[in-house]
Amino acid sequence: MPYVVQSDSLSKRYGNVLAVDDLTFAIEAGTITGFLGPNGAGKSTTLRMLLGLAKPTGGHATVFGSPYDQLESPALRIGAVLEATDFHPGRSGQDHLRMLSRAVGLPDARVDEVLSLVELQGAAKRRVKGYSLGMRQRLGLAAALLGNPDLLVLDEPANGLDPEGVRWLRDFLRDFASGGRTVLISSHVLAEIAQTVDQVLIINHGRLVIESTLDELTARVGAVVRVQSPKIDELANALQREGIVTTRSNDRALLAQGTTRERVGDIALASGIAVHELVSEGSSLEEVFLDLTSVETKS
């Protein structure tokens, strides 16, 4: 399967600072990828190079097989939101979208469609300076969706959103990706996007720390799965036979170390044991993330 996004030994140097250092990764179609790293890790610089806004000092980045600026009408294939503040405060949301849609020959009707999609039609004619941060985030998303793209690139889209906004964004992205489209979403807070993404790329100091699925990441660093069953002893034996260390939590639940919910569920099913609860816990994903990035920092 051809990759939607490909970064090959990508590097960017600003004076003495190596913001992105020999970064190689690839993203397949139909996935939601979390691009993670602490502030200053090089995420935004990488996204800008992917989108043709910044020139790499080494390596190259392609989207749909070509550098962004060499694609024919890239805004019709790729939608991106890099900052929640990229609006003229004195321009209405509708005019902001119209000036972008006209640049690529889209009809004004498409503007109304995306405004409706992000639930901003009521504020379309208001000047952006009267928008809340959440509304600005959604206006940015509307701009990215104008060309009905196959790839969405979002840089810290959950920044400043209230929990309701984060949930709205999560549902929206899931819905977007369900049709086989691709999302690349950056964040410095893993928990913010953990429920949204299928896989993660973690970078620190411009270098790739890990590229894996979320479940692999969880298992890799010794996550804990809490499982509840009416036949808890039989389940403990079944898990131990598969080499999984278990600890009794109470008379109906146990903690399975260093595994995933899927594996525990599969073993229970194969053993014919009913499961009443199956929850990932123990070291949180955030701890995993901090652990990975702090190890990288120390090395």
Added chain:
Amino acid sequence: MNQLKAELLKIRSTRTTIGLLLGLIALALLFTILTCTLSPGSQLLTEQDQLSLLSFGSIAGVFAALAGVMLFTSEYRFGTIRPTSLFNPSRRRLFATKVAAGVLSGLVFGAIGEGLVFSIGMMILKIRGVSILMSGANMTELLIGALIGTALWGAIGVALGAVVPNQVGAVIALLAWGFVVENLVFGFLPKIGRFLPVHASDSMMGNVQDKLLPGNAGTLVTVGWALVLSVVGLVLLKRRDIS
């Protein structure tokens, strides 16, 4: 053409350009009414006196240049350069589109500015009974020169905005150059000063002042300034990252 439509919508959809237009209209009306009404008849006796008075519409060039400067600098100031560049990733095409938009808005500024000064000025002079000494050719040169001049200043403003993306810096640079530096150079060294852009474009409106270049040469020199600044602006635009 699509991108030009987008640029023109950008100009129309904020109050900045309307504010500049209103400022131009107010200044043109104030100056024309005051000077045409209050100038003693003895100062309106020659063709050059009258040309000088009615060429005040060239001030529209300042407003056209300011509007042009805004086309790039407000994109950087408010971050819209990012979505703009994502929708139009060719920097060369983006630059050309903005220059075209700057030229078109310059034409509008020129038509309104010189149109007001000329029509109201002529009306007042006629009411005062001053005999009009300018020939039809002079008047045509004045009006066409004003239009082309402000269009070129629109382009120069766009190019300056690409060279100096900081809005305050670009506006200060433009005003300081136009109102201070050039006047000082022209005052002390007119043989050099007449080749500078403001004085070169002034000469496009006819023989309004001694020491200026002939009209055609002034047009060529102003076009040259617009081209040189455009080349520098385009090179810098292509070279700079958009952060």
